[in-house]
Amino acid sequence: MNIRIAGVDKRYGRARALEPIDLDIQDGELIGLLGPSGSGKTTLLRIVAGLEQADSGSIHFGERDVTQVHVRDRRIGFVFQHYALFRHMSVFDNVAFGLNALPRRERPSSDQIRSRVMQLLEMVRLTDFASRYPAQLSGGQQQRVSLARALALKPDVLLLDEPFGALDAKVRQELRRWLRHLHGELGFTSLFVTHDQEEALELSDRVVVMSDGRVEQIATPDTLYRRPSNRFVFEFLGEVNRLEGDVARGVLTCGDARLSVPGIDDGRHELLLRPHEIRLSDQPSHGAHLPVSVSAVVPVGAEVRLELEADWLGEPWQASVGHAEFDRLDIRRGRRLYAVVSQIHRFDASRPQTLMLEPAI
């Protein structure tokens, strides 16, 4: 079922929570709403759910105008950050709640309810826990119960409010993969809120980046990462290194650092780059003379994160290298090396610009 959000906005008293927003979601799409806290993403989700009323604008589920439809008649599933399970009911009764709440005419027989609930519990791999109470389950298990409960009525639309926010990293990772899988299998249209960019990029078909009640960009994860439409999106999506200096005849100078940046007009500029767009070498390259010294070495799993310092840098750069590279260059604290930059971004022009400098090796 596709969702069409047109001109939806919301105020709380004098504070504007949402600027008018337009968003079209295709049938079966998994959309992430990403933004810092207070960006209006949860408000938007709750308006789509019908838990809050928009001040103006309309929401359509398929052909159906649901703007004035009450939550309970919208046929949505909603998953809350803190699960919101019914603590006095067993897992089974929690999942069966929506089915039992149906008016008598539509309610399946108790045998049908039983088999439907057991099927859902199998799907979330909690069959053995049917008679337990929520307090006897771990956070990840509780969130799975909450998902099964939301899916029991076969909703057209599944809405999730920071579903994995309260869980630890490993469980989060696991549940993400599992949700992705489930989504592929059942094909519901889904909208979820997160403040974790990695989660949004990994899970979504498209991501809606929001800040201050505004949509900053709507794009696929790949486009979002490679071609952010503004500086906010670029900075919010990952770690950022800054390089500020004067450009003259295609060369940027900053203290004793030089970097050739063909195509950038003369004047003072601030350029941005991601940690993975920095390579290290024991000698300066043709286009770059960026002497740095390693001030911290943090091995994190498959890669090694480095902090680079230099007189010409306001704040240290973050870089990451593979283990092979790490060993070859004999990197340790205090080691002096040269940074080589493969790509650089700028947002101070009328439109964002990405410059390819030197190919990575």
Added chain:
Amino acid sequence: MIAKILTRGHQRRVLPGFGLSLGVSLTFVSLVLLLPLTSLVGQLSTLSLSQYVFLITDPRVMASYGVTLLAAAVAALFNAVFGLLMAWVLVRYEFPGKRLVDALMDLPFALPTAVAGVTLATLYSSSGWMGGLLAPLGIDIAYTWVGIALAMAFTSIPFVVRTVQPVLEDLPAEVDEAAVTLGAADGHAFRRVLLPYLWPALVTGTGLAFVRSLGEFGAVIFIAGGKPYETEITSLMIFVKLQEYDYAGASAVASIVLATSLMLLLIINLWQGRFIKRLHGGRP
């Protein structure tokens, strides 16, 4: 033995003052609660068993049990409904004057019960405002068990409100919302989600209100009128016997009130403990 426990506690505990604070508390409990109770039992020991049974099964006393239980039960049920509603209003809605209403809820605790009794009696006697309105309809409140129940309800309403209110505040609005997103009608959500959750607090509050009503004296005597066999409550029986210097008789009746109240409190506590254990993950 106690010294051993105390010194062991002293070595292990991080919080200081365990021995001292427990000692002071126990001394206080003994002086204020246990000592009067002991003297009550002491009075009873002057009676033989047959005398005791005779005193507590006296027809007039038996009638007073009936009146007291009926009025207290009605008052408690009324408070269960009204107190739940009041707690709900105070927790879930914002309105001007909310703080004031909240404070008013404690008034029955603060007001001398005799003042409440006199006020209610004046208001509901056939010449009072309310009594005057109801009398032509054939409804008598003052000097009937209804009046007694009314006075009891007045003094014990805070028990229900103040036990339900914090539990309701603890229940995240998300849980209500979850029920609604699952398509539950308001009535269904109330019966299946809200009520079971509030049930322990509601039963405890109602139980406390009931127990409090059983022993209520000041607020009730003025409106009850004290007609033997009809509107004579048990605490009034005790008072009457005391005025006649029949200490043993008064103690005998008092022991019944005491035993009933203690039993009820114990039952409420045990039952509530089991329920809460389930919410917190113990096996049912």
